[in-house]
Amino acid sequence: MARYTHKILLATCWLLATTQYVSAQSTFPFQLRAQQGTSAATVPNGSVITIATGGVGQSVSLNILITYQGSTEGVLSSPNLYGAGGFELVESAAFPLSLKPGQATSLTYRYTATTGNAVQAQLSITYYEVPTSGTAATSGAIALGFLGTAPEFVLAYYMQVDGNLMSVSDGGKIGFPATSVNSSSLATVVVLNRGSGPGTLTSASVAGVAFQVLNLPLLPGTLTAGGQVSFNIRYSPKQTETSIGSLQLKIGEQTLTAILEGTAIAPVFAYEMIRADGTDVIQPNQVITVPDTAVGEITSVQLRVRNDGNADGTVNVISVSGQGFSLSYVPFLPAVLAPNTSFVFTLRFEPTKLGSAPGRLLIGTSTFELICNGLGPPPLPTYRFVGASGSQEPLQQVGIGLTLDSPYALPLTGTLTMSVSSDVFGTDPSVQFSTGGRTAPFTIPANSTQAVFNSGSTTIKLQTGSVAGIINVTPSFAVRTGYSVTPDAPAGLSLSVAPSAPRLLSVQVGARSASGFTLLITGYATTRALKQMDLQFTLAPNANVNLTNARVTISLDPTFDLWYKSAESQLYGSLFTATLPFNLLLGSSGITNPVDLIQSVAVTVKNDQGISNSLSVGVRQ
Numbered sequence: 001m002a003r004y005t006h007k008i009l010l011a012t013c014w015l016l017a018t019t020q021y022v023s024a025q026s027t028f029p030f031q032l033r034a035q036q037g038t039s040a041a042t043v044p045n046g047s048v049i050t051i052a053t054g055g056v057g058q059s060v061s062l063n064i065l066i067t068y069q070g071s072t073e074g075v076l077s078s079p080n081l082y083g084a085g086g087f088e089l090v091e092s093a094a095f096p097l098s099l100k101p102g103q104a105t106s107l108t109y110r111y112t113a114t115t116g117n118a119v120q121a122q123l124s125i126t127y128y129e130v131p132t133s134g135t136a137a138t139s140g141a142i143a144l145g146f147l148g149t150a151p152e153f154v155l156a157y158y159m160q161v162d163g164n165l166m167s168v169s170d171g172g173k174i175g176f177p178a179t180s181v182n183s184s185s186l187a188t189v190v191v192l193n194r195g196s197g198p199g200t201l202t203s204a205s206v207a208g209v210a211f212q213v214l215n216l217p218l219l220p221g222t223l224t225a226g227g228q229v230s231f232n233i234r235y236s237p238k239q240t241e242t243s244i245g246s247l248q249l250k251i252g253e254q255t256l257t258a259i260l261e262g263t264a265i266a267p268v269f270a271y272e273m274i275r276a277d278g279t280d281v282i283q284p285n286q287v288i289t290v291p292d293t294a295v296g297e298i299t300s301v302q303l304r305v306r307n308d309g310n311a312d313g314t315v316n317v318i319s320v321s322g323q324g325f326s327l328s329y330v331p332f333l334p335a336v337l338a339p340n341t342s343f344v345f346t347l348r349f350e351p352t353k354l355g356s357a358p359g360r361l362l363i364g365t366s367t368f369e370l371i372c373n374g375l376g377p378p379p380l381p382t383y384r385f386v387g388a389s390g391s392q393e394p395l396q397q398v399g400i401g402l403t404l405d406s407p408y409a410l411p412l413t414g415t416l417t418m419s420v421s422s423d424v425f426g427t428d429p430s431v432q433f434s435t436g437g438r439t440a441p442f443t444i445p446a447n448s449t450q451a452v453f454n455s456g457s458t459t460i461k462l463q464t465g466s467v468a469g470i471i472n473v474t475p476s477f478a479v480r481t482g483y484s485v486t487p488d489a490p491a492g493l494s495l496s497v498a499p500s501a502p503r504l505l506s507v508q509v510g511a512r513s514a515s516g517f518t519l520l521i522t523g524y525a526t527t528r529a530l531k532q533m534d535l536q537f538t539l540a541p542n543a544n545v546n547l548t549n550a551r552v553t554i555s556l557d558p559t560f561d562l563w564y565k566s567a568e569s570q571l572y573g574s575l576f577t578a579t580l581p582f583n584l585l586l587g588s589s590g591i592t593n594p595v596d597l598i599q600s601v602a603v604t605v606k607n608d609q610g611i612s613n614s615l616s617v618g619v620r621q
Helices: 557-564 568-572
Strands: 030-036 039-043 048-052 059-068 074-076 080-083 087-092 097-099 104-112 119-129 138-149 153-159 166-168 172-175 185-193 199-207 211-214 221-223 228-235 242-251 254-265 269-275 278-282 287-289 299-307 313-315 318-321 325-328 335-337 342-349 359-363 366-371 373-375 383-387 390-392 397-408 412-421 439-444 448-450 460-463 469-479 493-497 503-513 516-524 532-539 551-555 575-583 598-607 615-618
Touching: 030 138, 048 059, 059 097, 059 138, 080 087, 097 104, 104 119, 104 138, 153 242, 153 254, 166 172, 185 199, 185 242, 199 211, 199 228, 221 228, 228 254, 269 366, 299 335, 299 359, 318 325, 335 342, 397 412, 397 439, 439 448, 503 598, 503 615, 516 598
Parallel strands: 048 138, 172 254, 287 366, 390 493
Antiparallel strands: 030 039, 030 059, 059 104, 074 097, 074 119, 080 119, 087 104, 119 138, 153 166, 153 185, 185 228, 199 221, 199 242, 211 228, 242 254, 269 278, 269 299, 299 342, 313 335, 318 359, 325 342, 359 366, 383 397, 397 448, 397 460, 412 439, 412 469, 469 493, 503 516, 516 575, 532 551, 532 598, 598 615
16 A cells, blocks of 8 residues: 655645756756746756646646856747647747847746646757857757646445455445444445545545544545555444445545445344253343253253344354353354354353352353352272382382272373382482373273373383382372362372392492502492492412402491482482592512402492392403
């Protein structure tokens, strides 16, 4: 859409182009001055002067003042005007004529617009300058282009319901679609300047009690060539009738009119509740009683909306409020009902709590109160855990499941929640379900017994960890709406990891040199306590030396007591890694690689619960 500029358009205005005609001589000896109305300006030779009229059939005069600025005498031939019609010479001196320095002559042309299109013409006046003694005569031409413009306004409109643009002739009709009483139809009126020059829209007014103009821009305002402005006309009938009005536009000295016509119609909506043995008519603001429903169950009621009127009716909204109420099979909105047609939708009640559940149904502009009671769901059957139970080994993944002792009529959702307790300092964060974390959701389909976890399996695994303690798993149950049916004291599953002697997981040789090596020892102690480490060194078969301390005992109490009480150790349960460097001291020289004399090292650790398993590692390469 072209830009709408709000300003007053002068009756005569002109624009100057910068294209300049080049004459035969180096210096143009005349000054050219153009005047339209009270506006005047000097223009270069070769310029194009725009002559803007107020509209088709209107005229504008242009005066061209030619002043000789040479030093001798300028002789002008008769002016010639070439191009389209509409331009005429109305006043001038007799040609040819001579002008002394400083003398001037003028030409007055009138342009009468016969079309909204731009019209071009070319003024040409040849001249020569009388030469001085010993010089040659110079000659050239005065050349000016004329561009005649005029605005030409046309009227069009489109309805918001279809968006189809329709042209309207002066005195023509803007017809609104059949419109329901107390509703409205909206037309967008477009005023387009398809002419070649600007024009002024002075005013726009609407007559007729059922019609109202909206979004009208500030007037008067200017429409440039190709520009347009739009506003709305709303038709709002209050009773069934054919409404007549009018639109009047004043554009400059032109007036455009259009007849406004609309027909008011009225649908009549009726409402019914459909029962198995018939239907009940319901009225707006009436209370609709929905059968009492148990929490977790759904009661459905079918409702019919019928148009008993003589015109199409539109239902813009169908909604329900109130906890537990919902709608299904609602038609696409807005829904248009022709006379004697209907549609059906379903009102659903799925209570989320016990007791009275009020609600409200809105169909178009009609409101209905809803009332229903939520009843308690059936009691949950007894249940039991299956799979692992009782005492478990550390660092194991064990599977458990949950099953009802009898089928339950409603679908259930639930969660297994794990808690961990320990008699030692800290617990193992790795104690969790295989799905991650210490909660695991499950479902039990209606009329079945087994819990199904997210993986689709009826069992889920959990990690027992490395710390002695108790792992408790407790279930919760809810029907589909979230209402809990968990027993007041739900039975849970208890798994235990008993305090036990430490266990070594690996012994490795780390850094190794000619005279020493480092042992890397990993393991766990479920009581998070270690007392002692014993190392048994074995010589290589061909070693010709004796070990004065083949068995080494290391007290671990202070070091591991600090480790297991540190915050860092809490991340690893009871797991530990010990790094032990050894240097070999020889009683005699001559052996360059004493580390090759050690065949292997066997390691055990102990605490108050006993001695660990023994692990050996080779030292000699």
